[in-house]
Structure formats: structure tokens, C-alpha cells
Amino acid sequence: MKYSHEFRDWEIVQSIAERIRGISNRPATIMEVCGTHTMSAARFGLKSLFPDGVRLVAGPGCPVCVTAQQDIDAFLALGNIPGTALVSFGDMLRVPGSSASLEQQRAAGVDVRIVYSPLDAVDIAAREPEKQVVFFGVGFETTTPAIALAIKTAAERDLTNFSVYCVHKTMPAALRALLASGEVMVSGLLLPGHVTTIIGTRAYDFIAEEFHVPCAVTGFEPVDMMLGIESVLKQLADGDSKIDNMYARAVSSDANPLAKKLLDTIFEPCDAEWRGLGVIPASGVRIRSEYSLFDAAERFADIIKAVPVAPVSKCLCGDVLRGAIQPAQCPLFGVDCTTSNPIGPCMVSSEGACAAAYRYGGS
């Protein structure tokens, strides 16, 4: 795989590791904001290459993990309406709602379909006009453009049986809330490379300016991750804080203008509830009223309002997502909660911090 394998070159990884050891031996806690970073660090065993005292903690960047229990319950409730098909990315299939997961609902006879792209869900709606097709719109800025395009396409095709239950989140607002809470002490941040292809590095300038936390926008291959760590440690050693773009082959300082235009056409900012972080102002998007026909929250408002308040779970995913605890500090970790019998979303999602720690150890 061109532009992927070259960045897995182990000689390069080790030479960066060597340079990192030369920078400083000060302890540092670096948050890898994105779940895909969590997985990459675990999968390639990168933590073993860091100097003593340098550790990585997971952040709130696993979309599956930060989806509020109430939102999962609401989406599942829509499956009980006769004639609906629930369509989702595969990542959500096994995430437990308060009483069942999508997978369990499917086994119980609910029409659940898994797709690779939200545009596939639009095709299902076109092919099966007798079905109400509802897509679970989960994800950060990397994913929202594909959802926006699906809604735009459904509108252009005059489909009346396609809607999205939209629980999208936006990254900068969550980082602001996390840093402002003062609860989590991080020395630096690895910022999510693919989110940043859409929003541009400038979207994070406030982190350096207001919070003086060193940041590196980082890609997902081992070489990329090591370069991100090196940048953060260098900034720390120099007493510097900036948004260093270590993923320049894909990311620029400005937002992608076409993506911005598309997103602004379909969505508007709204407050959003995050598992573990609570409601964060303007940290999500909702479908604009012009497209309300495609908004499952509008179309099925009565059913969604009737969903009971989700009971409090013993799962500590919320603390894990804030970087407040490591997965192994959850009493259920590895005992009651395992990848084959997951209790919380951080154990279900392939990029959840609990799943990464359980599979690869070294949390």
C-alpha cells in the first residue's frame, strides 16, 4: 500500500525513538486524542519505544465510545417501528444499549443493515421504497462530509424514506471543554490527522494560545505517530507550544473549502451530549430545518421523546475517555468486561482504549 507501508519502516521508527530519548528525560503525559491513534499505538507496540516517564493516554476521539447511552437507546427504539430498516457503520453493531445491542436486535428480528458508506444507505432507500431507512449518523469531522453528501443525494433523488439519526460531534469544542475542566493534566496532544484534513490545523490554534499545550497533528502509521511524539516532546523541552503539522502530506492549515460548504449547507452547530464529558456547548451538529425531512429526530420525534432515561452503568468509559483513568483501573476490566463480553463501548469498539489495552496489554 503506497503512502502507507513506507511509513511503517521500522528502521525509521527506531531512529526517531533514539532521537526522542535524546530530547529529555522529563516525564510527560501525551493524550492521543483520536481512537485510531489509540489502536495504532497498541497494534505497533509503540509505547515500548518511549523513554521512561513518557506515557500516552487515550482521549475522547473514539466516536463510538463517546456516543451517549441515550442516543444509542433512541436509535435502537426506531427499529421497533414496523417497516423500518436501521442502517449503521459496522463499528456500532455490538455497542450495548441499555437493554440490547444492534446485533442482538437483529437476532431478534429487527431489520439491521451494515454499510461501508452512508451513500449505500441512500441506495437501499431507493431500492426499497416500502422501507423507512434510518442511518445512524455517528462520527467526527472526518465522517460528517460523507453523511452530508448522503443527505444531499437523497434530497436530489427526492427520496422520502431516508433519514439520519444524527449524533455527530466536533473535535475542537470537546478539546476546549476537556482542557478548561482542569481535571486532566496532559503535557501535550496528538491531534487527529484525518479530522484535520477537513477542518485545517488553524481550528486548534486556541489550544496553543489559551492553554499553552504543545500539539502535533499526527498521521496514523508508526512513523507518523513517532514524529508526533517527537514534536510534542521537543516543544516541551523548548518551553514552546504550537500546533505542529506532522501530517503535511494530507493536512493543511486551512479547512477544506468544499467540505465546509457542504457541511454548512446541511448541518448547523448544536450542543451535544458526550459520554463521560456531559453536554458540551456547540460540540455537535444537527440537520438544518431545510432538510428536516431527512432528520430522524424530527420524523420520529414522538418515539424518541418516549425513550426512557438510560440507567447509570457501572462502566467507567467516561473516565477513560477523559484520560482520567487507564482502562485497567476499571474494576470490571478483564474480569466482567472483555472483548468477547463487552460491557461498555470502549471495550466494543476496535479502537476503544479498553479494547486496545485488553488485546495488546501495556495500558
Place this chain on the structure above:
Amino acid sequence: MCLAIPMRVTQIEGATAIVEVSGITRKVRIDLLSDVELGDFVLVHAGLAIAKIDTHEAEETLALLKGLTNEI
């Protein structure tokens, strides 16, 4: 979930392109990119090309890193 795979563009038709990696081909939308050409590498996520890879930049980064590796 924010995984995106670099794939090479082999065909373009309007807002749709055929992309390829390791013998696997996919049809993706290229609405977000204004200047895609055959042979370009794009990052693909959920059926949409979200960014074009600046291959010049990538090669430069790699050359620099390899140079540094050889010095050690």
C-alpha cells in the same frame, strides 16, 4: 473509526472515481476535491475521498527521515 486509506485514482467520471489499492477497487465520490487527476492518491473514508495526498511532500519527508536514519 476515522481510518482513511490511501488509494490511487484509476478512473474519473464526474463526481465519482474508481480508486485502487493492493488490487482492490472501489467507487468513491470526489466532491470534496477540486483537482483530482488520474494517478493521484487520495485518502478514502466511508465512500468519500477526504483529501489528496501531496506525494511530493510525502517523498520529501521519507527522504529526510531515511537520511537521518543512515546518519545514526
